[in-house]
């Protein structure tokens with residue numbers, strides 16, 4: 255059984271999750287590869303690289319294959335989650351109704367959809383007949399009733415958050431890196447110091463970095479070794495900053 259906290263494993267999450275102990279995780283926080291239905295379905299946009307390169311397709315041949323994969327991951331997440339653990343799952347606005355159903359099918363209670371408004375989205379300049387994709391959604395769910403809920407000021411408890419996309423020094427080479435500012439508030443609300451946070455799709459390691467900054471532990475998986483290396487470098491910077499104070 256895999257118990258090594260504070261590790262990002264370079265393997266597929268389905269293989270890695272299968273090695274994890276049941277009921278060992280306090281929070282699931284993840285941002286899976288998106289399957290962009292809109293770009294797939296609109297004929298005029300088919301193969302329009304400029305429109306779709308913002309997203310990761312990761313080789314899913316069909317919607318059905320993608321949905322099966324996401325359900326299998328969510329079922330494993332349910333098994334490894336402690337009773338009362340929360341989960342947060344990023345998705346596009348065109349996919350949210352599927353995720354709501356899949357989290358319930360996996361056994362979780364759907365709680366709320368959080369809207370992230372990106373103040374500086376990629377402009378839709380390539381077609382000029384589409385709005386910019388300035389909104390991403392985060393589905394909040396839980397295994398039973400959440401046992402950790404660190405309520406902030408009421409003004410910070412809206413299901414809406416507004417930040418720029420990842421920029422400047424924070425930005426790595428990962429195409430879909432999420433800003434820490436979007437992740438940190440929900441990790442603070444739904445976990446405590448020393449808790450274990452699982453991210454099956456670590457990418458550049460944003461969940462791990464947020465966990466390290468907040469005194470939580472992390473465990474996760476990432477298929478691409480280059481992204482694992484980026485994540486390790488980001489985590490080293492956190493350690494250096496902590497030592498320097």
Ligand SMILES: C[S@@+](CC[C@H](N)C(=O)[O-])C[C@H]1O[C@@H](n2cnc3c(N)ncnc32)[C@H](O)[C@@H]1O
Pocket residue numbers: 265266267268284285286287288310312428430431432433454455456457458459460461475476477478481
């Ligand atoms: C949307 S990105 C995550 C970005 C991350 N939140 C960040 O801030 O960098 C999804 C990641 O899942 C990875 N991935 C895709 N399929 C995977 C699998 N089966 N197991 C583990 N990682 C996978 C991709 O390589 C990609 O880096």
